[in-house]
Structures are given as structure tokens and as C-alpha cells.
Amino acid sequence: MSPTRFPPHFAKTDHRQRSLNQMRSKQLGLEKYIYLNGLKGRDSDLFYDILLENMQEMIPILYTPTVGDACVNYSHIWRRPEGLYVSIEDKGRIRDVLASWPNFNDGRIAVVTDGSRILGLGDLGANGLPISLGKLDLYIAGAGIKPSSTVPICLDLGTNTQRYLDDPLYIGVRRPRPLGPEMDEFMDEFMEAMKEVFPTLLVQFEDFSTDNAFKYLERYRHQYRVFNDDIQGTGSVILSGFTNAARLSSAASGLPPSDQKILFFGAGSAGIGVAKQLLSFFTLSGMSPEEARSRIYTVDSKGLITANRKGLQEHKKFFARTDYDGPALTDLVDIINHVKPTALLGLSTIRNAFTEKVVKAMCALNPRPIMFPLSNPVALCELDYKDAIEWSSGQVIFASGSPYKPVSHDGVVYEPGQGNNMYIFPGIGLGSILSRTRHVSDAMVEQAAIALANSLTEEENAAELVYPRLARIRDISAQVAFAVIRQAQKEKLDDNAYLRTLPDSDLLGLIHDKMWQPPALQLRSFTRL
């Protein structure tokens, strides 16, 4: 190959702007994703540099909604190895596979998916890797974790999605998913090997199908440094936004925030994870756990979940109603009229399930109903923001899982919230890493939620936002990490005595100082040439 050289005047030009222009010139979200991924491979410092400056624009590409398209099509858009695949065929030698990761001594945070429930898109098998990559980009951009400390992992265990098994380009192992003991043995070996190879690393379980999400969180949470983002991260982020939303709703109704009654549409890992975390919304205000539970109702594909239903899955039993034994209630408007909720949360993957009738039924019961359609990506969201504002004349207090743009109605501009675990997991990770906590406790997750709820500025509160603006994510992650560290210390789960000696302002300062920054472009290779 002939020698190459940068054009001599290249360093005088704005390569950041050039890269942004190239990304912006692509029409489709997926094309932008492919471009940005290529850029990350060529020059990761530049990639993170422009990501930090353009969060609002780039996060919806690298994360939900576009990462969903990237996952669905990953076998076809694959360019280069980007993460670590651990295959069911590696059973017996998983330790060696993990040890092949470059700089494994640096590993501090792994996002691990088995691809079995990517966003609301179902079993995508080995195509699930981009979700781990996207979450880790948020750790890097949002919490300043060093890129070399992040380990994206996809467990390649097979898939039950026939169209992938039939696709000649599918990059995963072609077999159905393992069941019961075969899966348990794999997971036990994997977790043990993770601890051996990456002794100080935090594992984030991501997008496992609901049964396995609950099962492996319980199996490992007291043994390893692990948390489940969909159950705990989502629970925490919604507790936070809900606390702020209830304050706004109370101001309109004149009723105390603890008068809220919450209806969950969708009772999977996310729905039940959030419902359990929202118990604290009531208990923190002095309510008994039993009373708190009575204020939560859950709905699945068969309707209102009642205790008398035959064959109810284990994770649905806790919130199953014992106060209704009439005919099954399956229509959402009927359920709303029966329950009379103040809040309706969607984690069902059913697009447009919150119809005009549903919105109007909620508005008839409350001056400012809370409506959080949280399913991802946008194509599976229960309610579009524009419809929510139009059908309620701006009454609803809204947060969705994926981003929506502000909406103008009757001369007023309304801003949606984004109720997504991206506001929480980077701070939980950073706090856990810095304090070297042995486990991620329920109280740490709860304190993270409270810190996020309190992180809104005066301006954000005045604009009636329920979540802070994304551009401040590093500041927010620092506040979340601070709360996590202090809680770890309180429970004596931490292993960093120095942090205990620091007064609050110094600890917050240290958290900010520890955040990785992409090296300034001028100081990098271009000027050397």
C-alpha cells in the first residue's frame, strides 16, 4: 500500500463539523447509526467528543428508537467485531473466552444481554449486541466511564425466532434457546467466570425475557455485583418521574400526592419491576406496605390481573387483585372506569393502546392525569405525544420511554418527559464503581431515584418537567452516583474507605473529576502529522 498522509492543511479545518455534516446528510436513522458506528471504529475520541456536544440529536440514534432497527437488522449491517459474544457452544471454557477481551484488567462495567427481549421487539438472538453497545455509550457519555472500562457482551444462546434461523446471514448459533437446567448451568458458569476474569466489574443484565430477568437477578444479586436494568433501573427512573408528576397532579386536584392510584398496562419484567419500586412512592409518605400495594393495579394481555385467575405466572401474583371476582375485565376503558386510576403506565409493547377514549376516560377522572406510555421503541409506544396533548387539551402529565419532540397546541408549547432508565443506570454504575460496592441494594436503587427526582433545576421545575434535560446528563449522573455511594457506605457495602472521609462537596467534586473526557482534538494525532 502506498504511504498515506493527512492533507497538510487538514488540522486547520473543523473535523468535528465535517463528521456531524456527514451524519446529518444521511436520510434514514439506520444510515446515521451505521455512519456513527463506523466513526466510533475509526476514531472513538472524535465520536465521543461530538456525542457529548450533541446528546439530544445523537442519543436517539445510538439508543432508542434507532438502536431497535440496528438490532433487528444487525446480521445484515454487521461491519466489524464490536463486543464480546459468549456462545452456548463455549460452555466449559467460558473463562478463556472472557479472558480474550483486550485490557480485561480495565473492565469495570459490562452490559450483558441474551437478546431474548430487545426493547419491545422480542427475541432477536445474537442481533441483540447493539443494545449493549448503546447502553455503554450512555455510560461513557452520560457518566464519564472510560471507554476501555466498558465490556459489551451478547450471550449467543440461540433464538426462537424462525426468520433468523432461516436467514443465511444470521450471525448467531442456529438452535432454539436452551431451557431450564441447560440455561442455568451456562449462566452459573458465565457469572463465576466473569468474577474471575473481571474481579471489580459491575454486571448490568439487559433485555432478558421476563422469566429469566427475574430469575437471574434473584439468583445472583447477593452473590455478585449485578443489577437488572429493566427491573431495577426502570423502577428507579419511574419512581423519580412519578414523584415529580404526582406533585404537579396534586397541585391541580388539591388531593395529597399519596392519593394516587396507579394502573399498569403491561405486567412483564418492566411493568412489575416499576410497580414494585413505586410501592416506595407510597411508603416514603408513611403508608403501610399493604396499603401501598392496594393502590396498584396491573393488566396483562388477558385483562385486569386478579388472584382468582388460573395459571397466573409467579411474577404477577404479588399485585393480583383479591377485591374483584366478577367477569374478566379486558377492555381498557372498562378497567379504567372500574379502577378509577389517577395514573396509567404502559409497559405492554402495544402501539397506540392508549386510544382517544382511554385518554378521555383518564381526563374525566382527573384534572391532570399522569400518563406514561413507556414501551420502546417509538413504534411500540402506547400513546404518541401529539395525540396525548390534543385529546387532553394539554392536561396530561406525560413521559414516554423513547423521545418525542415538543408539541404546540392552542398557542402553548408542551415538552414531553422521557421516562427511560438512561437517566439512572449511568449514575448507579458510576457510584458502584467508585465506591467498589459489593452489591447493588434496593436502598441504593431507591436513593438513586430520589436523587434524580431532586436534580431538576428551578427552570426545569417551572417548565413543569418531570425529568431533567438530557444535556445535563453528566451533572445528573454525578448526583445519582453521589446518592448511591452514600447509601453503599450507610449499608457498609462499600470498599473504598477514602470516599468515606470526604465531605459532601468534595465527594461530588471527586465524582466529576473522575469522569473521562475525550482528549481535545487539537492535542491528538492530526497535529503530529
Ligand SMILES: NC(=O)C1=CN([C@@H]2O[C@H](COP(=O)(O)OP(=O)(O)OC[C@H]3O[C@@H](n4cnc5c(N)ncnc54)[C@H](O)[C@@H]3O)[C@@H](O)[C@H]2O)C=CC1
Ligand atoms: N422506558 C423504559 O425505560 C423501559 C421500557 N421498557 C419497555 O417495556 C416494554 C415491556 O418490556 P417487558 O416487561 O420486559 O416485556 P414483556 O413482554 O415481559 O411484558 C409485556 C407485558 O405486556 C402485556 N401485554 C401484551 N399485550 C397486551 C395487551 N394487548 N393488553 C395488555 N397487556 C398486554 C403482557 O401480558 C406482558 O405482561 C418493552 O417495550 C420495553 O422496551 C422496558 C424497560 C425500560
Ligand SMILES: CC(=O)C(=O)O
Ligand atoms: C429502555 C430499556 O431498557 C428497554 O426498553 O428495554
Ligand SMILES: [Mg+2]
Ligand atoms: Mg432494557
